[in-house]
Amino acid sequence: MSRMNDTPIITLTTDFGLADAYVGAMKGIMLDIASDARLVDVTHQIASQDVQETAYVLYTVYRFFPSDTVHLVVVDPGVGSARRPIAARTPCGSFVGPDNGVFSYVMAEQPVGAVVELANPRYRRAQISQTFHGRDIFAPAAAHLATGIPIHQLGPSVSDPVTLPLPRLRVSPGIVNGDVLHIDHFGNVVTSIGRLVWEAEMLMLEPAFRRTGAPQASFRADEASVIAAGREIQGVHRTYAEVEPGGTLALVGSTGHLEIAMREGSGATALGLQVGDPVELRW
Amino acid sequence: MSRMNDTPIITLTTDFGLADAYVGAMKGIMLDIASDARLVDVTHQIASQDVQETAYVLYTVYRFFPSDTVHLVVVDPGVGSARRPIAARTPCGSFVGPDNGVFSYVMAEQPVGAVVELANPRYRRAQISQTFHGRDIFAPAAAHLATGIPIHQLGPSVSDPVTLPLPRLRVSPGIVNGDVLHIDHFGNVVTSIGRLVWEAEMLMLEPAFRRTGAPQASFRADEASVIAAGREIQGVHRTYAEVEPGGTLALVGSTGHLEIAMREGSGATALGLQVGDPVELRW
Amino acid sequence: MSRMNDTPIITLTTDFGLADAYVGAMKGIMLDIASDARLVDVTHQIASQDVQETAYVLYTVYRFFPSDTVHLVVVDPGVGSARRPIAARTPCGSFVGPDNGVFSYVMAEQPVGAVVELANPRYRRAQISQTFHGRDIFAPAAAHLATGIPIHQLGPSVSDPVTLPLPRLRVSPGIVNGDVLHIDHFGNVVTSIGRLVWEAEMLMLEPAFRRTGAPQASFRADEASVIAAGREIQGVHRTYAEVEPGGTLALVGSTGHLEIAMREGSGATALGLQVGDPVELRW
Numbered sequence: 001m002s003r004m005n006d007t008p009i010i011t012l013t014t015d016f017g018l019a020d021a022y023v024g025a026m027k028g029i030m031l032d033i034a035s036d037a038r039l040v041d042v043t044h045q046i047a048s049q050d051v052q053e054t055a056y057v058l059y060t061v062y063r064f065f066p067s068d069t070v071h072l073v074v075v076d077p078g079v080g081s082a083r084r085p086i087a088a089r090t091p092c093g094s095f096v097g098p099d100n101g102v103f104s105y106v107m108a109e110q111p112v113g114a115v116v117e118l119a120n121p122r123y124r125r126a127q128i129s130q131t132f133h134g135r136d137i138f139a140p141a142a143a144h145l146a147t148g149i150p151i152h153q154l155g156p157s158v159s160d161p162v163t164l165p166l167p168r169l170r171v172s173p174g175i176v177n178g179d180v181l182h183i184d185h186f187g188n189v190v191t192s193i194g195r196l197v198w199e200a201e202m203l204m205l206e207p208a209f210r211r212t213g214a215p216q217a218s219f220r221a222d223e224a225s226v227i228a229a230g231r232e233i234q235g236v237h238r239t240y241a242e243v244e245p246g247g248t249l250a251l252v253g254s255t256g257h258l259e260i261a262m263r264e265g266s267g268a269t270a271l272g273l274q275v276g277d278p279v280e281l282r283w
Numbered sequence: 284m285s286r287m288n289d290t291p292i293i294t295l296t297t298d299f300g301l302a303d304a305y306v307g308a309m310k311g312i313m314l315d316i317a318s319d320a321r322l323v324d325v326t327h328q329i330a331s332q333d334v335q336e337t338a339y340v341l342y343t344v345y346r347f348f349p350s351d352t353v354h355l356v357v358v359d360p361g362v363g364s365a366r367r368p369i370a371a372r373t374p375c376g377s378f379v380g381p382d383n384g385v386f387s388y389v390m391a392e393q394p395v396g397a398v399v400e401l402a403n404p405r406y407r408r409a410q411i412s413q414t415f416h417g418r419d420i421f422a423p424a425a426a427h428l429a430t431g432i433p434i435h436q437l438g439p440s441v442s443d444p445v446t447l448p449l450p451r452l453r454v455s456p457g458i459v460n461g462d463v464l465h466i467d468h469f470g471n472v473v474t475s476i477g478r479l480v481w482e483a484e485m486l487m488l489e490p491a492f493r494r495t496g497a498p499q500a501s502f503r504a505d506e507a508s509v510i511a512a513g514r515e516i517q518g519v520h521r522t523y524a525e526v527e528p529g530g531t532l533a534l535v536g537s538t539g540h541l542e543i544a545m546r547e548g549s550g551a552t553a554l555g556l557q558v559g560d561p562v563e564l565r566w
Numbered sequence: 567m568s569r570m571n572d573t574p575i576i577t578l579t580t581d582f583g584l585a586d587a588y589v590g591a592m593k594g595i596m597l598d599i600a601s602d603a604r605l606v607d608v609t610h611q612i613a614s615q616d617v618q619e620t621a622y623v624l625y626t627v628y629r630f631f632p633s634d635t636v637h638l639v640v641v642d643p644g645v646g647s648a649r650r651p652i653a654a655r656t657p658c659g660s661f662v663g664p665d666n667g668v669f670s671y672v673m674a675e676q677p678v679g680a681v682v683e684l685a686n687p688r689y690r691r692a693q694i695s696q697t698f699h700g701r702d703i704f705a706p707a708a709a710h711l712a713t714g715i716p717i718h719q720l721g722p723s724v725s726d727p728v729t730l731p732l733p734r735l736r737v738s739p740g741i742v743n744g745d746v747l748h749i750d751h752f753g754n755v756v757t758s759i760g761r762l763v764w765e766a767e768m769l770m771l772e773p774a775f776r777r778t779g780a781p782q783a784s785f786r787a788d789e790a791s792v793i794a795a796g797r798e799i800q801g802v803h804r805t806y807a808e809v810e811p812g813g814t815l816a817l818v819g820s821t822g823h824l825e826i827a828m829r830e831g832s833g834a835t836a837l838g839l840q841v842g843d844p845v846e847l848r849w
Contacts, residue, residue, distance in 0.1 A: 007318055007319070009311075009314060011307065011311075013304075016751060017751035018301070018584070018607075018609055018610070018611050019609055019611040019612075019750075019751055020609065020623065020626075020750045020751050021579075021608050021609060021623050021624075021626045021627035022750075022751075022820075023607075024577065024606060024607070024608035024609070024627045024630075025626070025627050025630045026630075027606050028575075028577075028606070028627065028630030028631035028632075028635075029630050031575060031604065031606070031631070031632065032630070032631065032632050035573055035632070036573070038314065039606070040307060040310050040311070040314070040322070041301075041307070042304050042307035043301055043302055043303065043304060043307070044301070045301050045302040046302075048751075048752060049830060057303065057304045058304075060303075060304045060308070061304035061307045061308050061311065064307075064308045064309075064311035064312050064315070064418070065311035065314070065315065066311075066314065066315050066318070069311075077830055078807065079805065079806065079807075080804065080805025080806055080807045080808075081805070081807035129818075129819075129820040130804045130805035131805055131806065131817065131819055131820050131825075132819075132820030135630070135820065184302075184303045184305075185299060185300035185302055185303050185305075185331075186331060238363065238413045239362065239363025239364070239413035239414055240362065240363055240414065241361060241362075241363045241364035241365075242363075251414065252412075253412075253414055253415075254305075254412040254414050254415030254418065254419075259414075264332060264360055290601055290602070292594075292597060294590065294594075296587075301584070321597065323590065323593050323594070323597070323605070324584075324590070325587050325590035326584055326585055326586065326587060326590070327584070328584050328585040329585075340586065340587045341587075343586075343587045343591070344587035344590045344591050344594065347590075347591045347594035347595050347598070347701070348594035348597070348598065349594075349597065349598050349601070352594075467585075467586045467588075468582060468583035468585055468586050468588075468614075469614060521646065521696045522645065522646025522647070522696035522697055523645065523646055523697065524644065524645075524646045524647035525646075534697065535695075536695075536697055536698075537588075537695040537697050537698030537701065537702075542697075547615060547643055
């Protein structure tokens with residue numbers, strides 16, 4: 001293999017913000033261990049200690065990286081408690097972080113080849129701060145994985161990683177019920193109703209997370225409507241440009257999930273929608 | 284050539300913010316195609332869908348990168364509409380993004396060797412989301428350009444790229460009229476009056492954008508004054524330190540444009556200035 | 567040495583924010599000079615022109631990088647004045663920035679091998695903006711250092727770099743007095759009382775900055791108390807998980823300093839503490 005293909009990528013997802021040097025400290029330690037690693041920030045602006053949001057953000061992005069990428073996640077309200085530090089290997093990347101459910105949505109759609117507890121002191125820093133495992137346990141583990149250390153050298157197998165309940169997606173004849181899963185920077189409202197795939201003029205509904213096994217449904221998008229925040233929105237669109245600026249619409253977003261949006265505005269603000277609010281799709 | 288010089292740079296300028304994984308998804312895709320690319324964030328905090336601000340920010344930065352750099356720009360209110368996705372080649376970098384004017388200020392000062400529409404499906408992702416061309420069209424195109432794919436392989440030539448009106452700069456004897464172009468993080472007010480260049484104690488005014496062909500003017504900086512927000516500011520300075528802390532001043536900023544600033548404070552807040560407000564320079 | 571180990575790292579710490587292209591301009595210039603450099607952002611969100619905060623943030627992070635790292639710091643209220651641009655070499659990294667005290671806390675714990683003024687025009691840009699030395703003086707110097715240019719080629723020696731007063735740390739029998747040094751993204755209140763090191767069940771107090779020569783003290787952490795904002799907090803803990811969610815506690819933070827925190831909340835908000843407020847540790 002050429003050198004280029006050997007360059008490992010490590011992504012970073014945290015709730016550390018960008019004003020302190022916590023992220024910098026982790027990067028220094030990783031580059032000291034894996035000097036050739038490519039470090040890619042996913043985000044450091046997860047809402048403080050929000051494990052569900054972390055699981056969602058990671059779910060939207062890991063699939064776009066090469067399969068030998070190591071995804072480092074440090075959103076860790078239980079740091080210093082008995083919660084385990086873990087690493088997991090899948091066919092679509094390796095994952096390092098606290099065992100608190102942050103990998104739930106990935107694990108729901110990827111077969112997990114191995115999960116281990118990061119117990120081997122050889123791959124930790126000599127002194128462990130009980131308030132910053134990101135620096136002293138997770139960053140070294142991610143860097144060692146990137147250099148090619150086999151995952152089983154990091155510690156013993158874990159058979160029961162913590163998993164969050166998957167987002168709600170209930171399919172009945174002519175009705176799909178879900179929840180608001182995420183509100184993005186533009187105010188687009190992402191729901192748990194997905195993955196939606198166009199086939200000719202029909203919309204096919206596949207399970208949002210492959211292993212949920214939800215039944216497949218299909219419907220004509222222009223005859224469907226979405227009920228949210230006490231309002232009915234007609235049709236499911238392909239793009240913002242199908243309505244006028246300022247218009248509210250439902251569409252299939254870039255993650256394949258049903259979204260509620262406003263063209264050149266914030267759908268979340270316009271409709272007063274928040275994470276967890278119910279959304280119904282009818283046809 | 285040595286390997287070092289072969290490492291292509293791709294810069295990123297978007298309005299995606301840093302809280303979602305949209306930027307991360309584009310980076311994953313680019314590193315999958317061009318594993319050796321150097322990714323440099325310019326900013327992801329362009330005001331949502333603000334094409335003029337994007338054109339300005341790009342104009343201030345592209346000149347400092349090596350000439351083989353690819354500048355990826357995704358500020359794209361018309362995503363999913365008929366607006367074309369394009370790439371442009373200049374002697375000072377290549378540019379990839381929507382055909383909505385974001386490259387206007389660069390094209391006004393650089394000869395454009397080629398502009399093409401990103402129509403070749405070979406250099407796009409197989410499935411195109413109509414809400415995220417950044418991920419499915421622009422990022423792959425930028426990465427392929429960085430690996431050395433000739434620009435004309437990306438699609439057919441475009442002869443009429445969209446251009447924004449250039450910022451106002453009207454030169455009369457003893458008076459130059461312009462507008463507020465940008466307000467930076469510190470509250471410095473950047474105007475369209477530039478480029479100003481010191482020659483001995485004289486200030487020479489060159490056109491802000493080379494191809495506007497505005498006439499050259501020269502004046503003694505200490506005898507000039509700036510009128511903005513109904514206020515007259517005496518003299519054009521070289522640096523903040525020439526006034527007391529808290530003092531308001533006009534000076535030649537780091538982009539070569541006339542700026543209005545407050546030493547150790549915000550000129551924009553002090554004077555209540557906003558983008559688009561008129562500014563007059565007299566001498 | 568292998569090529570991997572030759573890759574120099576340059577870190578960046580500024581108050582430029584992320585919305586403008588100032589950071590991008592510095593990166594373009596550095597990669598033009600040192601195309602193989604690894605650029606790592608520490609933060610660009612230092613409070614505008616806050617030299618003390620800069621000194622603190624740099625102090626918390628430089629130690630985690632390889633010893634050949636170049637740390638570029640641009641928080642520069644005196645840009646364009648007579649303040650000198652400098653570079654300093656220590657066994658734990660090189661440092662480039664304005665001579666205004668930003669390196670004080672590093673220099674207080676590292677022997678300084680050389681300090682030079684960045685006066686050699688060969689290692690500056692040809693035109694120097696008097697408002698952006700970061701781009702025209704500091705970034706080129708950092709990049710040239712990263713390529714292996716000896717520090718003494720950058721300019722003449724400086725024997726009297728500016729130093730900030732070190733944070734207060736007064737040790738009396740049974741009492742240590744200090745100040746709030748920093749409040750982080752989570753609202754954790756970092757004090758100047760450090761470095762605290764656990765030895766068995768005893769806490770050893772070492773000088774926060776090695777060369778201050780403050781006396782060493784030791785005490786039982788569970789018999790100690792912390793007085794801040796008119797409130798007494800019992801005990802010094804090892805981790806947040808030792809109190810209930812919402813509980814206020816004192817603990818040894820990841821920098822080794824005494825911190826005041828709230829589990830799953832903001833200690834700074836709960837107690838109304840600000841940088842500079844006095845904190846007392848008793849036992």
